[in-house]
Amino acid sequence: MTSILLITLKGIFRDRVFQGIMVMALLFLFIPTIGSLSMRQVTELSITLSLSLISFILLLLAVFLGGTSLWKDIEKRYTFSVLGLPLSRTSYILGRFMGNALFLCLTALFLGVITLLVILWAKGLYPPSRPVRWDNMMIAVLFDTLKYLLLVSVAFFFSSVSTSFFLPIFGTISVYLVGNASQEVYDYLHSGSQAVKVLPGMVVKAASLLYYLIPNLAAFDYKLQAVYGLDIAGRGMALTVLYWVIYTTIMLALTAVIYERREMK
Amino acid sequence: MKPFAFTLILILAYLAVIIPFADYQRTRPVVEKMGYVPTPQVLKFVSADHKGVTAAALILKSMMYFGAIVEPQFNTLKVPPDYQSMYGTLAAAVKLDPYNMDAYYFAQSFLVWDVHEVKAANAMLEYGMKYRKWDFMLPLFAGFNSAYFLKDYSKAAQYYKRAGELSGAELFVNLAGRYLWQSGRTEQAIAYLTMMEKGAGNEAVRRSFRIRLQAFREVRRLEEARDRFRAAEGRAPKSLEELIRWGALTPIPRDPYGGRFYLEPDGQVATTSKFTHALGAARKP
Amino acid sequence: MKVIDIQGLKKSFTGKRMQRVEALKGIDLQVGRGEVFGFLGPNGAGKSTTIKSLMGLIRPTAGTVRLNGIDVHDPASRRSVGYLPENPAFYEYLSAQEYLTFVGRAFGMVPQRVKERGEQSLRRLDLWEARSRPIRGYSKGMVQRLGVAQALLHDPDIYIMDEPMSGLDPLGRALVKEIIRELRGEGKCVFFSTHITADVEAVCDRVGVIVNGALRMVERVDRIMAEGITGYLLRSRSPAGEREQIVTVDHLSDLLSRLKEEGQTVTLVEPVRKNLEQFFLDIVKGG
Ligand SMILES: Nc1ncnc2c1ncn2[C@@H]1O[C@H](COP(=O)(O)OP(=O)(O)OP(=O)(O)O)[C@@H](O)[C@H]1O
Ligand SMILES: [Mg+2]
Numbered sequence: 028m029t030s031i032l033l034i035t036l037k038g039i040f041r042d043r044v045f046q047g048i049m050v051m052a053l054l055f056l057f058i059p060t061i062g063s064l065s066m067r068q069v070t071e072l073s074i075t076l077s078l079s080l081i082s083f084i085l086l087l088l089a090v091f092l093g094g095t096s097l098w099k100d101i102e103k104r105y106t107f108s109v110l111g112l113p114l115s116r117t118s119y120i121l122g123r124f125m126g127n128a129l130f131l132c133l134t135a136l137f138l139g140v141i142t143l144l145v146i147l148w149a150k151g152l153y154p155p156s157r158p159v160r161w162d163n164m165m166i167a168v169l170f171d172t173l174k175y176l177l178l179v180s181v182a183f184f185f186s187s188v189s190t191s192f193f194l195p196i197f198g199t200i201s202v203y204l205v206g207n208a209s210q211e212v213y214d215y216l217h218s219g220s221q222a223v224k225v226l227p228g229m230v231v232k233a234a235s236l237l238y239y240l241i242p243n244l245a246a247f248d249y250k251l252q253a254v255y256g257l258d259i260a261g262r263g264m265a266l267t268v269l270y271w272v273i274y275t276t277i278m279l280a281l282t283a284v285i286y287e288r289r290e291m292k
Numbered sequence: 293m294k295p296f297a298f299t300l301i302l303i304l305a306y307l308a309v310i311i312p313f314a315d316y317q318r319t320r321p322v323v324e325k326m327g328y329v330p331t332p333q334v335l336k337f338v339s340a341d342h343k344g345v346t347a348a349a350l351i352l353k354s355m356m357y358f359g360a361i362v363e364p365q366f367n368t369l370k371v372p373p374d375y376q377s378m379y380g381t382l383a384a385a386v387k388l389d390p391y392n393m394d395a396y397y398f399a400q401s402f403l404v405w406d407v408h409e410v411k412a413a414n415a416m417l418e419y420g421m422k423y424r425k426w427d428f429m430l431p432l433f434a435g436f437n438s439a440y441f442l443k444d445y446s447k448a449a450q451y452y453k454r455a456g457e458l459s460g461a462e463l464f465v466n467l468a469g470r471y472l473w474q475s476g477r478t479e480q481a482i483a484y485l486t487m488m489e490k491g492a493g494n495e496a497v498r499r500s501f502r503i504r505l506q507a508f509r510e511v512r513r514l515e516e517a518r519d520r521f522r523a524a525e526g527r528a529p530k531s532l533e534e535l536i537r538w539g540a541l542t543p544i545p546r547d548p549y550g551g552r553f554y555l556e557p558d559g560q561v562a563t564t565s566k567f568t569h570a571l572g573a574a575r576k577p
Numbered sequence: 578m579k580v581i582d583i584q585g586l587k588k589s590f591t592g593k594r595m596q597r598v599e600a601l602k603g604i605d606l607q608v609g610r611g612e613v614f615g616f617l618g619p620n621g622a623g624k625s626t627t628i629k630s631l632m633g634l635i636r637p638t639a640g641t642v643r644l645n646g647i648d649v650h651d652p653a654s655r656r657s658v659g660y661l662p663e664n665p666a667f668y669e670y671l672s673a674q675e676y677l678t679f680v681g682r683a684f685g686m687v688p689q690r691v692k693e694r695g696e697q698s699l700r701r702l703d704l705w706e707a708r709s710r711p712i713r714g715y716s717k718g719m720v721q722r723l724g725v726a727q728a729l730l731h732d733p734d735i736y737i738m739d740e741p742m743s744g745l746d747p748l749g750r751a752l753v754k755e756i757i758r759e760l761r762g763e764g765k766c767v768f769f770s771t772h773i774t775a776d777v778e779a780v781c782d783r784v785g786v787i788v789n790g791a792l793r794m795v796e797r798v799d800r801i802m803a804e805g806i807t808g809y810l811l812r813s814r815s816p817a818g819e820r821e822q823i824v825t826v827d828h829l830s831d832l833l834s835r836l837k838e839e840g841q842t843v844t845l846v847e848p849v850r851k852n853l854e855q856f857f858l859d860i861v862k863g864g
Contacts, residue, residue, distance in 0.1 A: 030682040034668055041670035041711075064352055066494045067393045075344040075389075082341055104666040108727075111632045111660035112683040115652045157426070174341075207340035248341045255391045255424075291634040292590065 028118040028125070031109075035126025039092060048134055051084055055141050059149040070146065070155035074164065074254045077142040082171050082250070084138060085131060086203065089175040092127050093182030094195035097286075101190070106291045117283040124183060124279060128176050135172040139165070160256040166264070167253035173271045174247035178203060180278035181242065187285040205237075206244035213238040242274055329380060332387035339388065347389035354378045355398060359496030375407045383416065390423040400433045401488065401497055405504065406568055410441040421454075428459035436484045440477055478515060478561075482508050503548045507567055510545045514553060514561045517541050528559045578646055579607035580735050580766045581614075581631065585640035588626055588790075600626040602790040603640070608768055608783075610734070613761045615777035615798075616770040618787035619861055624770035625663050627787070628739045631768075632660055644735060656684070659728030663739035663770075665720060669713040673704050673723050676712065677730055684731040691730070698726040701756070717744045725753060736760060738769040742776060754780050774853040778802075784853075786860050793860050798853075805850040811836075812845035823849060 039045070055077065062073035097120075100106050110116065142164070150159060181202050185195040216223055216231050223231070246267045252259050329335075329350065339346035354377075361373045385395045396417060403413040417434040424430055435451030438444045485508060489501035514532070517540035521529045529535045532555050536544060545553050551565020588601040601623045608614045618624050629635045630642050633649040647654035667676050674695060681691030699705045702722040712720065721744045728736055736757075742750045757767050757780045771777060777784045778798060785795040808825045813836050820841075824832045829846075836843060851859075 030679055033682075034671065034679050037675070038668065038670050064355075064494070065348070065394050066355070066497060067397050067491065071391075071393075072348055075348055079342045079345040103669070104662075104664070105668055107629075107632075107634060107662035108660075108665055108667050108724075110634060111655065111658075111662060112680065113652045113655040113658075114683055171341075204337065204340055208337045211336065244341065250341065250344055251389065251391060254344060257391075288636070290636060291629065 028114075028122040031114065031119055031122025032125045032129065035096070035123050036130060039126070039130045044088070044092070044130070045134075048084060048088075048137070051080075052138060052141055054080055055138075055145050058145050059152055062149050063153065068155070069153035070150050070159060071254050073149035074142075074146055074159070075250065077145055078164070078167055078171070078250045078253060081135065081138045081142060081168060082175075085135060085171060085175040086178070088127075088131055088134060089178040090182065090196060090199050090203070092130065093179035094186065094199050095192055096123050096127055097183060097186035098189075098192045098195060101291070102192075110291055116287045116289075120183065120187075120279065120283045120286055124179065127179050131175055131179065132172060135168055139168045142168070157256050160253065163249065163253040163256060163259060166259060167249040170247040170249050170264075170267065173268070174244055177242055177244075177247075177271055177275050177278070180275045180282070183282045184278045184285075187282040187289065202241060203244065206242045207248070208245070209238050209241050210243055210245040243270070246270065329377070329384055332384045335384060335388060343388040344392075347385040347392050347395070350381050350385040350388070351392065351394045351398060354381045355394075355494055355496065358398075358402070359494070373402075373406075375402055379403060379407070379409070379412070386416065386419065390420065393424065393427065393429070396420045396424075396430060396433070397491075398494075398497065400437075401500065404437055404441055408441075410437050413437055414442075426458060428455040431455040431458065436480070440480055440484070476515070478508055478512050482512060504567060506548045507563070510547065510553070511561050511563075513541070514545055518555070518559065518561070529555065531555055579609045580645050581606070581608040581737075581768055582643040582646070583607070583627070583631070583640070584642075586627065586630060586637050586642055587639040588623075588630060588635065589638050600790050601630070601637075604787070604790075604792055606785060606792060606795065608766055610766050611761060611764040612783060613757055613767040613781045614769070615781035615784040616768065616787065617772070617774065617777060617784055617857055618770070619772075622787045623790040624787060625739055626790075628663075628737055628768075628770060631737055632658075657731075657733040658735045658737060659731070659733040661724040661728045661736075661738035661741055664743075665724040667712050667720065667723060667727070670711060672709045672711055673699060673715075673726070674708040676723065677727060680727045680730055686731055694730050694732065698729045701729070702726040702752070718746060718749060721745055722749060725756070729756070734765055736765060736767040736769070738767070740771055741769050742771060742773065750776070774857050778853045786857060788861055801853065801856060802850060805852070805856060806848045807851055808849045810845070810847040810849055811843060813841040813843050815839070815841040819844075 058073050058076045058080070059069075061076060062069045065072040100109065110119065114122075143161070146159060146164070178199060182195050182199040185198040186192075189195060189198075212234060216226075216234055246263075249259060251257065330338075335346055335350075336343060358373060358378065379399060382395045382399045385392060389395075399416055400413055403409045403416075414434050414437050417430045417437075420427075421430045421434075431451040431454040435448045435455060438451060439448035442448075482505065485501055485505040489498055489505055514535070517535055518529060520540055521535055521538055525538075529538065532553055535541055535555075547553055547563045547565050549563070549565035549567055551563040551567075553561060553563050556562050583604050583606040586601055586604040587599075590598045590600055592598060604623075604627060616624050616627070626635070630637050631644065631649060632655065633642075633652070636650070642649045644654040644658055645656075649655075668679070671679065677695040677699070678688075678691055681688075681695065686694070696705070699708050702725055704719065704722055704726060707715065707719060712723065715723065721741075725738075725741060728738065741753050741757075745753065754776065757769070760767050761780075761782070781798050783795060783797050784801070786793045806826060808823050809829050810821065810823055811829075811832065812819065812821050814820075822832075833843065
């Protein structure tokens with residue numbers, strides 16, 4: 028597994044993905060300028076932009092690295108040489124996942140440090156009305172990272188059942204969108220509002236089922252708390268981490284089970 | 293050499309088109325640019341976990357639109373600002389990010405003065421207070437709106453009290469007390485506008501506050517002259533012209549909105565512009 | 578115990594629109610230590626399918642496949658196997674040396690040994706100069722050589738190679754054949770597929786011919802060679818001059834005694850055999 032992990036990381040770095048991230052990270056330089064367009068919350072806007080930029084970069088990585096990682100090996104016929112080694116497919120999957128995960132974590136760390144510098148800078152330019160909560164910022168970045176690791180596992184799951192990259196890429200993007208909205212849809216459906224009552228019961232049931240199936244990504248969003256320095260409930264964080272561990276493990280286990288039975292033809 | 297010639301022709305064609313194209317885009321009417329804003333539900337879905345950025349983008353969009361419109365306003369006003377869609381945009385923004393102060397601040401800056409939608413403004417502020425629990429600005433705005441526009445002093449007192457508690461500043465505590473209706477409306481407006489003008493980060497918004505402040509300072513000058521007249525003559529002046537002839541007003545007051553000041557039958561100072569560019573410009577000879 | 582043990586192996590593929598292709602129709606085959614086995618068959622006969630089954634890359638529809646006595650769905654069955662896939666592809670962003678390091682690690686070799694064996698096999702396959710260039714820039718033959726090198730790396734007992742000579746220049750072919758002969762000398766088991774009968778003739782102990790998913794024949798190469806003698810070429814000299822003639826096996830002794838009576842001296846007797854290619858063509862066409 029470590030051997031696969033290492034070559035996965037090597038592959039990502041050799042593909043100059045990190046250089047691409049550095050170029051995107053140049054956008055951070057513009058953040059204080061854009062932030063100063065705000066009337067009353069320059070620092071807040073800078074934090075919003077920074078965290079969203081991190082989130083966006085991690086999303087791209089999760090979708091494109093996670094979605095093509097397994098597919099590429101099959102497409103380029105690497106699977107024959109790699110799976111002919113005495114490695115179990117499960118350890119291959121886990122190695123691949125860990126490689127992607129490690130890269131995502133490194134990126135998050137790198138961008139997180141840049142964000143801290145940018146916010147310090149913006150804060151110096153326009154002192155904020157409320158103190159910046161650095162702990163919340165770190166929590167926001169950490170949970171964003173967890174969220175995208177989960178998304179990588181979803182992309183892996185899609186890769187294990189598909190022979191092309193369409194399903195992994197577009198499936199993962201859909202899960203990302205729906206997963207961010209599922210909580211609100213669920214809340215709305217259970218708000219007892221008049222508009223909901225006219226919906227057929229089947230629709231409500233199906234939506235509720237989907238709510239439990241699709242990963243609840245909104246739970247990982249602590250950006251507002253970081254931007255406005257709101258308090259974060261420890262219990263909520265603990266439950267979210269637990270949820271993450273279990274959901275990601277299930278996704279990887281399913282991926283491994285399906286991949287074990289898959290034919291390399 | 294053929295592909296080379298072809299590329300060259302394409303480049304020339306591009307150059308030929310890009311200049312009129314850019315020209316058109318520059319002069320494209322601003323109203324078109326405000327454009328259509330999808331419903332908050334749609335925005336929420338597509339912005340996924342970037343709701344904060346989307347909200348900020350919406351606010352910036354309406355601020356830039358406003359900025360673009362306010363500048364030409366100093367001369368003539370061809371297009372009345374589309375306040376309705378500005379309000380819609382800001383309302384969508386706070387649905388996405390209920391904490392965003394810019395939205396409340398900006399909405400407050402035009403909703404009450406220009407659109408006279410004081411109730412809508414206060415509803416929005418109430419919504420914001422549920423989230424920005426620490427912020428004294430929102431109750432302060434609401435208090436001002438209640439007192440100045442709605443003349444609901446008990447409600448205003450509640451808001452001011454809250455603002456006082458949150459900020460710990462004496463001023464609001466005083467406002468919440470008797471002082472509130474003892475101080476004249478104009479005085480209140482000037483105090484409020486001074487604060488707003490100071491806090492405005494955006495140039496267009498600050499300028500609009502500055503103009504309004506200027507107008508109210510003129511009103512105050514008029515009121516002071518009127519009161520001096522009454523004290524000296526023992527009766528109210530019949531018209532502004534009488535006041536001017538009496539010699540209490542130099543220089544002659546000028547409405548920055550382009551309107552003309554006059555005295556209401558009950559002695560109140562008013563202006564034909566009603567403190568809006570639209571009317572001021574329309575009445576201009 | 579035979580190190581390669583295939584019993585009743587069947588494989589059918591279900592393609593698009595539910596078309597079933599019966600690629601293997603029940604293969605039984607055992608290969609032992611110290612044996613070089615050539616797997617011959619026309620295109621689409623099922624050679625690669627058999628080999629992929631051996632490597633656990635595809636699941637048999639029926640039958641069992643074991644390597645070193647371990648069922649191939651267990652990765653441990655590949656512990657002592659060097660595998661060269663058909664038209665191999667290796668992580669192209671790595672260099673040959675890095676790739677070998679990866680393979681060595683996967684086989685649980687200690688770094689020192691990876692280094693030694695890696696150098697040995699790279700030098701042997703004439704890739705030493707190119708060792709630190711990314712595989713992306715390798716020619717087809719160089720990739721094929723790397724494939725052989727990585728199969729040799731951990732000094733396994735079993736070598737399973739799908740067309741090891743394809744894409745190689747004459748020097749490379751000769752080299753691979755030489756390597757296979759050496760491996761036999763070391764008591765290893767080599768199983769390789771090919772289209773080229775001459776290669777089988779040159780290095781194999783046994784050959785299997787697969788046609789349309791069924792094994793038509795498995796035989797020792799020396800026996801085929803012996804059975805394949807169709808007659809003899811005889812050269813004799815008499816005062817009248819030199820003379821050559823071909824006789825069938827049955828008539829050889831008759832002819833020899835007759836020539837002796839005629840006072841001729843026999844200068845050369847050479848068996849005339851049907852070569853393996855002829856043999857192979859007969860089998861394929863005979864089906
Ligand atoms: N993935 C697949 N799906 C459907 N049919 C397949 C698949 N792989 C192989 N086949 C079929 O199985 C049969 C055997 O193929 P195989 O690749 O084993 O042939 P081969 O002997 O290796 O041929 P070659 O000498 O051309 O390499 C062929 O008829 C082929 O069409
Ligand atoms: Mg083949």
